[in-house]
Amino acid sequence: MNDIMWFAIHSARRQGEITELMFSDNDSEHQTGVVRDLKHPTERDQVRPFKYTPEAWEIICRQDHNEDRIFPFEPRSIGSAFRQACRMLDIQDLHFHDLRHEATRRLFKAGYSIIEVQQFTLHDSWGTLSRYTHLRPELVTIRSNNPEGTNARRR
Numbered sequence: 493m494n495d496i497m498w499f500a501i502h503s504a505r506r507q508g509e510i511t512e513l514m515f516s517d518n519d520s521e522h523q524t525g526v527v528r529d530l531k532h533p534t535e536r537d538q539v540r541p542f543k544y545t546p547e548a549w550e551i552i553c554r555q556d557h558n559e560d561r562i563f564p565f566e567p568r569s570i571g572s573a574f575r576q577a578c579r580m581l582d583i584q585d586l587h588f589h590d591l592r593h594e595a596t597r598r599l600f601k602a603g604y605s606i607i608e609v610q611q612f613t614l615h616d617s618w619g620t621l622s623r624y625t626h627l628r629p630e631l632v633t634i635r636s637n638n639p640e641g642t643n644a645r646r647r
Contacts, residue, residue, distance in 0.1 A: 493573045495551050496563055497591065503548035504595035504613040507574075507588050508567040513552075514560045523549045530614060543611045545599075596621070 496510060505513070509527050517526035523544045530538040544552065555562050563570075574588045592613075599609045606618055615621035 499548055499551045500591035501595050502545045504592050507570045510563050511565050511567050513562045516560050540614050542614050
């Protein structure tokens with residue numbers, strides 16, 4: 493459960509997606525994988541490639557290769573184990589899907605652009621993705637577009 497939880501935080505994958513990931517769909521050179529039957533409001537049976545973060549890739553690499561599925565569990569079993577762990581640790585109001593929100597927030601905090609984050613999360617639109625960011629104005633870092641530095645005189 494520990495690897496699955498951290499994988500969710502570093503990959504932004506849903507619990508159903510995690511249990512369907514296959515070693516044979518991974519590209520080790522580019523550290524990418526494939527999500528089969530991606531959740532989508534209008535399209536079914538979508539197969540989409542995605543980018544792993546270095547941390548998620550590291551977790552993938554240490555899994556047993558006894559079968560093609562990377563995490564050979566049922567999605568409901570993951571959800572049940574997660575809820576049980578939260579109860580044991582007296583963590584209130586935390587759901588497995590919240591890890592996807594955390595993953596997305598971390599990607600933006602790491603400096604990835606919207607288009608780059610979409611390569612990890614596979615959100616189709618900024619409208620949908622924006623619900624996952626939970627960024628606040630005080631977290632925005634001001635970047636200078638001035639190559640001469642911030643103290644250069646404006647013309």
